[in-house]
Amino acid sequence: MSDSREQAGNSTAVDGRKVNKRLDAAAYQKLYKASVSDNEGFWGEQADRIDWIKPFTTVKDVSFARKDLHIRWYEDGELNVCVNCVDRHLKTRSGQAAIIWEGDNPDQQRTISYSELYEEVCRLANAMEARGITKGDRVILYMPMVPQAAFAMLACARIGAVHSVVFGGFSANALADRIVDCQARMVITADGSHRGGKTIPLKPNVDEALKIAEQQPEGHQVRTVLVSKVSGDSVDWLDHDLWYDEFVPTHEAVHEAVPVNAEDPLFILYTSGSTGKPKGLQHSSGGYLVYTATTFSYTFNYQPGEVFWCAADVGWVTGHSYIVYGPLANGATTLMYEGVPTYPNLGRCGEVIDKHKVNIFYIAPTAIRTLMTDQKRAIGSSQRDSLRILGSVGEPINPGVWQWFHDEFGKGQCQVVDTWWQTETGGIMMTPLPYVVEPKPGAAMTPFFGIQPQLVDKRSDILEGKADGHLVILDSWPGQARTIWNNHERFIDTYFSTHDGMYFTGDGAKRDEDGHFWITGRVDDVLNVSGHRLGTAEVESAVVSHPKVAEAAVVGFPHELKGEAIYVYVIPNDGVVPDEQLTKELRDWVRKGLGPVASPDMIQWTHGLPKTRSGKIMRRILRKIAANEHETLGDTSTLADPQVVDELIDNRLNR
Ligand code: WT7
Numbered sequence: 001m002s003d004s005r006e007q008a009g010n011s012t013a014v015d016g017r018k019v020n021k022r023l024d025a026a027a028y029q030k031l032y033k034a035s036v037s038d039n040e041g042f043w044g045e046q047a048d049r050i051d052w053i054k055p056f057t058t059v060k061d062v063s064f065a066r067k068d069l070h071i072r073w074y075e076d077g078e079l080n081v082c083v084n085c086v087d088r089h090l091k092t093r094s095g096q097a098a099i100i101w102e103g104d105n106p107d108q109q110r111t112i113s114y115s116e117l118y119e120e121v122c123r124l125a126n127a128m129e130a131r132g133i134t135k136g137d138r139v140i141l142y143m144p145m146v147p148q149a150a151f152a153m154l155a156c157a158r159i160g161a162v163h164s165v166v167f168g169g170f171s172a173n174a175l176a177d178r179i180v181d182c183q184a185r186m187v188i189t190a191d192g193s194h195r196g197g198k199t200i201p202l203k204p205n206v207d208e209a210l211k212i213a214e215q216q217p218e219g220h221q222v223r224t225v226l227v228s229k230v231s232g233d234s235v236d237w238l239d240h241d242l243w244y245d246e247f248v249p250t251h252e253a254v255h256e257a258v259p260v261n262a263e264d265p266l267f268i269l270y271t272s273g274s275t276g277k278p279k280g281l282q283h284s285s286g287g288y289l290v291y292t293a294t295t296f297s298y299t300f301n302y303q304p305g306e307v308f309w310c311a312a313d314v315g316w317v318t319g320h321s322y323i324v325y326g327p328l329a330n331g332a333t334t335l336m337y338e339g340v341p342t343y344p345n346l347g348r349c350g351e352v353i354d355k356h357k358v359n360i361f362y363i364a365p366t367a368i369r370t371l372m373t374d375q376k377r378a379i380g381s382s383q384r385d386s387l388r389i390l391g392s393v394g395e396p397i398n399p400g401v402w403q404w405f406h407d408e409f410g411k412g413q414c415q416v417v418d419t420w421w422q423t424e425t426g427g428i429m430m431t432p433l434p435y436v437v438e439p440k441p442g443a444a445m446t447p448f449f450g451i452q453p454q455l456v457d458k459r460s461d462i463l464e465g466k467a468d469g470h471l472v473i474l475d476s477w478p479g480q481a482r483t484i485w486n487n488h489e490r491f492i493d494t495y496f497s498t499h500d501g502m503y504f505t506g507d508g509a510k511r512d513e514d515g516h517f518w519i520t521g522r523v524d525d526v527l528n529v530s531g532h533r534l535g536t537a538e539v540e541s542a543v544v545s546h547p548k549v550a551e552a553a554v555v556g557f558p559h560e561l562k563g564e565a566i567y568v569y570v571i572p573n574d575g576v577v578p579d580e581q582l583t584k585e586l587r588d589w590v591r592k593g594l595g596p597v598a599s600p601d602m603i604q605w606t607h608g609l610p611k612t613r614s615g616k617i618m619r620r621i622l623r624k625i626a627a628n629e630h631e632t633l634g635d636t637s638t639l640a641d642p643q644v645v646d647e648l649i650d651n652r653l654n655r
């Protein structure tokens with residue numbers, strides 16, 4: 001099978017510049033077909049992208065059958081992920097920038113070469129070992145977007161510890177749940193974080209989270225909290241606390257990496273589902289690295305020396321795969337930005353692109369929509385001529401937004417890739433390959449090599465040709481999550497039970513007459529608010545934990561900037577008369593319980609919720625009312641009390 005690594009060097013003129021397409025349309029078709037028909041052959045070959053300490057002899061051992069569900073790739077191979085992202089580049093690019101860090105404050109920046117990255121990571125790895133952390137231990141990272149976050153991920157990988165990054169926008173409660181669920185032994189954090197000119201406390205949340213965790217039946221195992229000085233805010237100091245900036249530099253800048261098995265977990269990342277508490281998706285070392293390295297290389301057509309900027313947070317899977325592991329496994333220069341895309345104003349993204357000569361820029365549609373609110377500001381202060389490829393991720397991109405991104409932001413000189421994937425998939429699953437697949441605005445288009453997407457109906461029957469249905473994936477890929485930490489049954493139930501023998505994505509999609517895919521959004525009770533994933537059940541349980549609330553139902557509704565926003569219907573307890581003060585109190589309550597990302601946009605008090613006679617809430621109706629589409633409610637005859645609907649419509653907030 002011949003892929004890009006044999007075809008380097010053919011340069012053609014596209015978008016007014018010379019590019020190395022690597023594949024033409026015919027070669028792409030051929031390679032895709034081969035990647036499916038000889039899936040093991042394809043992934044066996046891609047595995048050569050990384051260095052193995054002990055080579056594997058089997059590529060793939062997978063069953064999607066409920067009764068025998070297992071997913072293993074390269075299972076007898078051994079490697080070290082950190083060595084692949086750092087050490088092996090020292091021979092050829094020790095002086096090249098590995099990470100360019102751009103501060104929230106436009107005057108702050110730092111460039112970390114591969115050799116500096118090696119030293120930083122080795123010192124931290126030694127420091128962690130000195131605190132008793134060894135292979136298999138879990139370490140929670142609750143960090144701002146500073147280089148130490150990447151050092152910490154790589155240092156964990158180096159010693160075989162399993163990291164679990166918790167987004168800094170999550171609350172102490174959410175952090176406590178994760179600390180307890182994965183039984184972490186260490187937390188790496190900072191005093192506080194700079195975002196959009198404000199300081200956000202982190203260390204105080206860790207202190208509170210540990211207090212909360214102590215009170216839970218399982219307790220917690222945290223013995224060390226390593227605190228990086230970022231905001232300079234004064235913080236309380238406890239026995240288990242250590243300053244990163246004092247403790248880490250006392251350790252040696254060399255470290256012998258610990259070999260791990262390909263299937264040993266590299267990280268756990270919590271994400272929301274349609275029921276219950278967030279699930280800790282467990283990702284592998286070998287397969288994950290091969291998958292992120294391969295998808296990074298092809299999707300972004302990365303060429304040596306280019307600067308890649310993924311404007312996500314390392315707290316999300318996008319940051320794991322395309323700020324840290326994918327780029328560094330390719331020896332790329334990855335830009336890490338501390339702040340928000342709109343600070344100090346909407347021109348910031350363009351200015352950062354000019355300042356660091358960014359070639360590839362990867363961002364969420366919600367941010368692009370915000371830039372579009374003041375186009376002059378957003379593009380007036382920069383040239384952006386270094387850009388070659390623009391990527392979109394996290395939610396459907398409206399065709400108009402795609403067009404603006406391409407025509408105005410990218411000046412019509414860039415390839416745009418709309419990449420569909422999930423926390424569970426580890427890396428990009430669908431995308432038009434740049435220079436190869438002609439994109440249609442708003443479509444994720446075509447599967448990545450080796451990926452077999454399919455559409456099915458509710459009875460799991462496969463839909464052929466032009467169709468609209470549930471999006472499933474028929475066979476495994478190396479980057480797939482292996483299980484839910486400590487809960488394999490839930491993994492099977494969530495992803496492999498709705499459609500027998502297939503991985504169910506939770507998304508709906510359409511296939512057009514040309515065979516191209518369009519993601520239509522979640523078909524389960526998962527919300528996508530500004531590209532952040534939240535479960536309605538999680539928000540509901542935060543709402544009903546308020547002492548004045550009897551019952552609540554949460555749905556999403558379309559929002560111009562956020563994509564989707566949060567609408568809460570609440571029944572107060574008997575005797576409680578809701579007023580504006582209580583509404584505000586409830587909003588703050590949810591922010592405190594889950595974090596600012598979950599702050600409800602609309603809170604409607606009501607005497608009742610639309611329920612079937614068996615007591616099931618009819619969310620379909622609530623979604624329609626929240627979307628101000630109550631004219632088309634559909635059948636309400638199965639409701640126990642149809643009058644409830646009239647009250648809800650009369651008092652609706654979104655008109
Ligand atoms: C959900 C996964 C992809 C990493 C960041 C989000 C939605 C993601 C697209 C896209 C339409 C998209 C899906 C998916 N989504 N990318 N290009 N077009 N929808 O990861 O938090 O696990 O969320 O995001 O609904 O299921 P996540």
